[in-house]
Amino acid sequence: MTGWLTEAVPRGRVAAFRTLVYLFVAADLVVFTPWVRSRVDVPGELYQPLLIGRLLPLPTPTPAVVGVIFWVLLVVALLAATGRAPRLLGWTVFALYFEWMIVAMSYGKVDHDRFGLLVALAVLPTAGRARHGDPTRTEAGGWALRVTQIAVVCTYFLAAWAKFRFGGFDWATGSVLARAIIRRGTDLADLIAQVPHLLIVAQFGILAFELLSPLVFVVPERWRPAAVGFFYSFHLVTIATITISFAPHLVAMTSFLPLEKVRPVLRARQFLARRSRPDGDPTPTAPATSLTVPDPAVDPAPSA
Numbered sequence: 001m002t003g004w005l006t007e008a009v010p011r012g013r014v015a016a017f018r019t020l021v022y023l024f025v026a027a028d029l030v031v032f033t034p035w036v037r038s039r040v041d042v043p044g045e046l047y048q049p050l051l052i053g054r055l056l057p058l059p060t061p062t063p064a065v066v067g068v069i070f071w072v073l074l075v076v077a078l079l080a081a082t083g084r085a086p087r088l089l090g091w092t093v094f095a096l097y098f099e100w101m102i103v104a105m106s107y108g109k110v111d112h113d114r115f116g117l118l119v120a121l122a123v124l125p126t127a128g129r130a131r132h133g134d135p136t137r138t139e140a141g142g143w144a145l146r147v148t149q150i151a152v153v154c155t156y157f158l159a160a161w162a163k164f165r166f167g168g169f170d171w172a173t174g175s176v177l178a179r180a181i182i183r184r185g186t187d188l189a190d191l192i193a194q195v196p197h198l199l200i201v202a203q204f205g206i207l208a209f210e211l212l213s214p215l216v217f218v219v220p221e222r223w224r225p226a227a228v229g230f231f232y233s234f235h236l237v238t239i240a241t242i243t244i245s246f247a248p249h250l251v252a253m254t255s256f257l258p259l260e261k262v263r264p265v266l267r268a269r270q271f272l273a274r275r276s277r278p279d280g281d282p283t284p285t286a287p288a289t290s291l292t293v294p295d296p297a298v299d300p301a302p303s304a
Contacts, residue, residue: 005146006139011130012260014141015083018090018130020259021120022081024251025097029074032247036104040066049106061103069096069103083130090125097121112155116252119151120144133263148255153213155249160210172203180242189241209234216256228256 044060059065073096080089098121101114123144130141163171177199181189192198219227231253235246 005143007142007146008137008139009142009145010260011134011136011138011141012132013258014124014127014138014144015130015132015134016259016262017120017145017255018083018086018124018127019081019132020254021117021124021251022077022093024117024248025077025093025121026074026081028248029070029077029100033100033104036100037063037066037070039103039107042107047106048108050102050110053102053106058099058102066103069100073097073100083132086127086129087125090121094118094121094125112159113246113249115155115249116148116152117248120148120252120255123147133260135260145255148252149217152249152253152255153216156210156213160207163207163210172207173200174203175199177203177242184243186241186243192241225257228253 040061040063047060049058073093076089076092076096080086080093098118101118105111105114127138127141127144130138167174167176178193181193181199185193192202213231216224216227216231232250235250238244238246
């Protein structure tokens with residue numbers, strides 16, 4: 001079990017995953033959750049902190065506090081994406097983003113698509129230094145990725161458990177998807193809803209997918225990217241039909257992928273280098289130099 005938890009991975013994979021995660025944190029602040037800054041405009045008595053917020057305890061957020069968290073977290077996340085000071089910057093990003101999420105989720109709605117990302121932020125500082133493209137393997141980095149993978153799978157499996165806990169078997173036979181389509185469905189969802197019994201079949205399929213998600217760990221290594229691709233296709237359909245993105249979860253799920261093989265900066269440099277060569281010549285060549293060796297049978301010997 002210990003060997004599985006700490007299975008070594010290339011340091012380049014850890015570096016790529018870390019850069020992706022921290023860049024998403026910065027994007028999350030300005031694209032996906034900028035509304036958190038407006039939450040503090042409501043009366044303080046509407047702030048009902050999560051259990052962790054009550055245990056710490058954390059103060060009721062004010063515009064000044066949330067503004068400081070926003071700007072400091074934005075700058076630190078961008079710095080952490082470079083790979084510098086992975087422990088200091090990593091722990092700082094985790095602490096600030098954790099507080100950002102407590103503020104966001106303490107006004108009545110808790111999103112479970114953040115669990116995998118929060119776990120990734122918590123374990124990445126333990127992976128130590130890692131450079132892009134480095135093929136040397138690290139057990140510490142492997143542990144960080146494995147724990148993130150477990151969190152991703154738990155998000156699915158525990159979602160199924162929650163459905164049975166609060167909705168019972170009626171969740172599968174009820175009108176859950178129908179209500180979701182009425183609230184936020186797309187034109188594609190409207191077409192699907194017209195097919196008799198298809199939504200009920202889809203609800204059974206969702207439960208089966210979530211309950212069977214742990215099997216991704218026993219899939220042979222060569223087939224695992226295909227299994228993870230199926231996970232992504234599930235969310236693609238979700239976005240296309242009921243416009244729920246699960247963006248943080250999708251970022252955490254890249255912990256399953258060989259990210260060290262995707263090096264956009266290197267690919268861009270190679271592309272620009274090819275474009276800059278004349279006539280599309282893929283390899284620059286040095287000018288040819290001809291050396292003529294005189295043939296004594298033909299050329300006369302030089303006179304003294």
